[in-house]
Amino acid sequence: MIRYGILVQDAFNRTLWTRYLIGAKVCALSEIGYLVKPELSDDDSGCEAFTECCQWLTHLLHPRGDGQAAQKVVVLTDLCGGSLGSPLELDPLSTSNSGRMILGMLILSFPEVHWALAGMSTLGRQCGLWIAAHELPISPPRSTQRSVNGKVPLNAIDLSRIGLTTLFDGAGLRNIVREAIRKHHGKKEIPTRTWCALSLDDEVNYALLHAYVAYRFGFRAIPISTYTLAQGLLGQEAAAVRAIELNLQVVFEDIFLALPGGPQGLSDLSIQRRKALPGLEDPPHRLLVTLGRREPQEPEKWARNLAYVASQRENGKNIRIVTKPHSGIFAFWKKASMDARLRWVSIHGRPWRGTGEGFAWPLAGCGESNDRMDHSAPGAIELVAQSLVERAQRMLPQVRTVEDAVVGAVLATDALELLAGKMPTTSLDALSLKHQFEVLIEGKFSGTEYDLDLQPRLDEIAQETDRLCKGFHPKSRRRAALSAEIKILYSLLVIFRANAQYDAEQSSMNRIRRLRGSLWIGEGKTRFVLIPVIRYVELLLSSFATFLIAIGVWIVALTFLYVWAGAGHSWTIAFEDALTSFFSIGGPFHEEASNKFPLTTGYVSIVCLAIISGFVHLGILVSHLYSLITRK
DSSP states (O other): OEEEEEEESSHHHHHHHHHHHHHTTSOOGGGEEEEEOOOOOTTOOOHHHHHHHHHHHHHHHOTTSSSSOOSEEEEEEOTTOSOOSOGGGOOTTOSSOHHHHHHHHHHHHOTTSEEEETTGGGOOOBTTBOGGGGBOOOSSOOTTOOEETTTEEOOHHHHHHTTOOOTTBTTOHHHHHHHHHHHHHOOTTSOOOOEEEEEEOSSHHHHHHHHHHHHHTTEEEEEEOSHHHHHHHHSGGGHHIIIIIIOEEEEEEESSOOOTTOOSOTTOIIIIIHHHOGGGGSSSEEEEEEOSOOOTTOHHHHHHHHHHHHHHHHTTOEEEEEESSBSOHHHHHHHTTHHHHOEEEOTTSOEEESSOTTOOOSOSTTOSSOSOOOSSOOHHHHHHHHHHHHHHHHHGGGOOSHHHHHHHHHHHHHHHHHHTTOSHHHHHHHHHHHHHHHHHHHHHOTTBOSSOOOHHHHHHHHHHHHHHGGGSOHHHHHHHHHHHHHHHHHHHHHHHHHTTOHHHHHHHHHHHHHHHHHHHHTTOSSGGGGHHHHHHHHHHHHOHHHHHHHHHHHHHHHHHHHHHHSTTOOHHHHHHHHHHHHHHTSOOOOSSOGGGSOOOHHHHHHHHHHHHHHHHHHHHHHHHHHHHHHHO
16 A cells, blocks of 8 residues: 655645545545645755654654554655756755755655655756656656556656655665765765666565665665566666666566566566566676576476576676575675676775675775765754664564565665764664664575575674774774674674574674673783683684584693603503593593503693693583573
């Protein structure tokens, strides 16, 4: 179900748009929410108006008052005025037009809202902005409008009804607002997404997951789960939209595709799919996702598919077959070879890999620029980031589905990127929320494996916390980074434990132990002498297999020492002495008379070493086994 909101500056447009929605049978009157704002003066700071609009939009999204993701919301608004000379006029830091300033802030604050803007009809085609996706219905349709099956004019209302979601900014509206901030106010550290990706799958959760992965690594993305929307974007008539307005570069598509309302036989890549969705041939990167099964009754089709993939590669396309399920977000991106295929160089000469062109993230230090960086973000950006973080925090306990977690992840990701290293405390909150929601996505989705590739996530958290904490005083910077990383990992550990992901929980706990050890060592000047002991205990607790290997090493070492110190010790007797002294936590015993082996100082020292080490290892073993048994 789609809810509609009308946010206007005068009552005339409210009446006009209400009549359209009801007359065109888009929705019933009860499904429309209203907020009428008076004409804002140019010297109005807009804070109160922004807060009021946020409360109204939050009620539209969550009519029950909880934090759980609500039904889809489309908002019709005229805050941008009668006409736009350029989409860059939607500048949230502008002081010349309060209405457009507030609208720019709202667009950034509510990524899940589909905005239909008045004044879009005056715009020409802009690279990176798909105008029709945010355009109100107009009559007669402009020549630049496209159609679905040549019948339905593409506009925000109709596209939302056939399944378009703007959560991942596929049309580029939020990206344009970011570009305005960068261009007009010199905030070059805020990342932008110039490339677009499509995620085509009849399973909605897979479409959302792939779209989020693309968004996370620097692409605007559009998940597609209906054939009507697929035709609107990948049909022959949409060629200009893909090339000019979307800048389409990557497509994720299920091989055995059965979209609702679509024809049969789309699993035949070279014939049926090529004919029905010719736009799939355009992007340079094409990832075919499949369960790996083949249709035994149609071996010719599979052979044609393999030949088609080979021919596409010969033509220079990066086309790969990626099997389901995935072992996590990072592993999927790596399996698709996108971390190796995507390479570009920033204007500062820094090479980047694994992200969409122009998406310079994570920032080096506090930004790529060598210019002095302000400690705080602009006031409007602070308001937007705080709104995103607070909404994500309210959503976190209410996550029930993959879609809930995806929405929360986008909120946290946008907040982190907009702050761009400013306001380190809020940025750390956003970073923690981002990884918590991503772990929830991986845990709640049946399309991900039990064993996750956690190391890339741990590495990224360490890198990001270190970068964000560079804003603290040099004397407390390292301690702040370690503390922040520990808190983030503890929050992830709780989620792993709740989802019974014990191996991921163990990996997180190992990292936490190491960080806590480093934190403890740094508190005292003489504690560094205990580094070997602390690190060795951490190694023992890292896994049960490592613990057994360590015991084996001790037995072998003690055997060598007994041979060296005990006069007349054979290798067999030395091995028996090592076993008995280590595991019995007492002196060695054997069948030969004790006076056969003189008690030299070296011999007694080795016995004491074996007893102490056996006692310590036995204690650690018991505690480790207890934790494993009670956990599972």
